[in-house]
Amino acid sequence: MKNLIVSIWRGREDGRFVTYEAPRNESQTVLDIVTYIQREVDPTLSYRFACRVGVCGSCAMTVNGRPRWTCRTHVSKVVEDNRLQIGPLANLPVIKDLATDMTRFFERWQDAKGAFAPTATRADPIAAIKPEDARRQAVDAGIECINCGVCWSACDTVRWNADYLGPAALNRAWTLQNDARDGAAKERLSAVAQKGGCQACHSHQSCERHCPQGLNPTASIAGLKKMSLSAYLRGELK
Amino acid sequence: MSALADRRETGYRRDALWIAALVHRLSGVALALFLPLHFLVLGLAIRSDASLDSFLGWARQPLVKCAEAGVVFCLAVHLAGGLRVLMLETRGWRPGQRNLAIAGVLVAALAGAAYLIGA
Ligand code: SF4
Ligand code: SF4
Ligand code: FES
Numbered sequence: 001m002k003n004l005i006v007s008i009w010r011g012r013e014d015g016r017f018v019t020y021e022a023p024r025n026e027s028q029t030v031l032d033i034v035t036y037i038q039r040e041v042d043p044t045l046s047y048r049f050a051c052r053v054g055v056c057g058s059c060a061m062t063v064n065g066r067p068r069w070t071c072r073t074h075v076s077k078v079v080e081d082n083r084l085q086i087g088p089l090a091n092l093p094v095i096k097d098l099a100t101d102m103t104r105f106f107e108r109w110q111d112a113k114g115a116f117a118p119t120a121t122r123a124d125p126i127a128a129i130k131p132e133d134a135r136r137q138a139v140d141a142g143i144e145c146i147n148c149g150v151c152w153s154a155c156d157t158v159r160w161n162a163d164y165l166g167p168a169a170l171n172r173a174w175t176l177q178n179d180a181r182d183g184a185a186k187e188r189l190s191a192v193a194q195k196g197g198c199q200a201c202h203s204h205q206s207c208e209r210h211c212p213q214g215l216n217p218t219a220s221i222a223g224l225k226k227m228s229l230s231a232y233l234r235g236e237l238k
Numbered sequence: 239m240s241a242l243a244d245r246r247e248t249g250y251r252r253d254a255l256w257i258a259a260l261v262h263r264l265s266g267v268a269l270a271l272f273l274p275l276h277f278l279v280l281g282l283a284i285r286s287d288a289s290l291d292s293f294l295g296w297a298r299q300p301l302v303k304c305a306e307a308g309v310v311f312c313l314a315v316h317l318a319g320g321l322r323v324l325m326l327e328t329r330g331w332r333p334g335q336r337n338l339a340i341a342g343v344l345v346a347a348l349a350g351a352a353y354l355i356g357a
Binding site: 009016017062064065066067085087090153154156199202203204205206209210216218219220222223225226229 | 244245246247248249250251253255256259323326327328329330331335336
């Protein structure tokens with residue numbers, strides 16, 4: 001197989017693409033390519049990864065114009081004309097090369113009250129929740145988020161609206177709103193109905209299209225919109 | 239040009255629903271521009287028959303007819319897109335949004351074509 005032509009972002013926001021060549025192998029992932037270049041060509045290349053099996057959510061980058069988890073993206077699926085362009089995730093400040101500063105992404109989880117608020121103690125019996133319960137099913141549909149930031153990078157509302165909480169934080173809020181054991185539903189609903197909250201979403205579904213876990217933040221956000229509208233009509237939300 | 243401009247990172251915009259959102263916005267702007275014109279014509283109709291007649295003569299030209307069909311399309315596509323999003327936001331999630339958005343554009347195109355044929 002011919003060598004791949006790979007351009008990789010080097011430097012900070014004002015960096016540039018540098019072109020490298022990498023040998024092509026069977027079943028190669030984009031992360032394999034980045035690792036090859038760091039180990040064999042230029043050890044100063046910075047990037048993040050940990051699990052290499054799609055669990056930790058740390059390896060996301062922009063590959064040929066779209067955000068992807070690189071450890072589970074096969075080169076054969078994304079290569080165009082034998083070329084790959086690999087950049088840092090969009091909508092986040094670049095620390096160096098392919099590593100972004102994800103502080104804002106995680107702060108939004110706090111702003112959306114993305115932490116579980118327990119209503120019982122360890123002395124209490126374990127809550128009985130049936131798997132077929134409709135609310136539990138809503139939780140199950142959105143629970144497998146790996147915090148990779150792919151949806152954040154694929155969202156134009158994040159790009160255009162600095163206050164926006166973003167698809168992942170809102171999806172998280174929706175799973176908690178449906179968790180029968182959680183005790184902060186009221187505070188959370190008012191947090192996600194603020195300026196920059198669920199109503200700011202344009203329902204593009206770019207987040208759904210790119211989420212490597214197959215989640216649908218747009219659906220979760222639609223649920224939050226409906227929930228906050230009914231709370232508002234009942235006078236529970238200002 | 240900033241170095242950031244080399245960074246291709248908006249490939250996600252090549253999607254039916256992203257384009258649907260764009261069409262919704264653009265049709266809204268087009269309608270906002272057209273409405274004052276529409277009221278101007280109504281004003282002419284109320285004020286004098288003569289100026290209305292000359293205006294209606296102008297409005298029968300093929301190019302103007304096509305533009306009007308475009309306005310009908312904008313109105314229908316804006317309505318369909320607005321209804322879809324309104325349903326999504328007040329009734330909760332329903333699958334098949336991409337197909338619904340495409341169907342909305344098709345219906346609007348039919349409305350525009352029907353206007354052109356009927357006119
Ligand atoms: S559907 Fe909402 S959250 Fe998802 S990409 Fe579009 S604007 Fe962002
Ligand atoms: S919702 Fe999907 S794309 Fe977004 S952070 Fe979670 S796993 Fe990643
Ligand atoms: S390295 Fe852990 S998800 Fe890719």
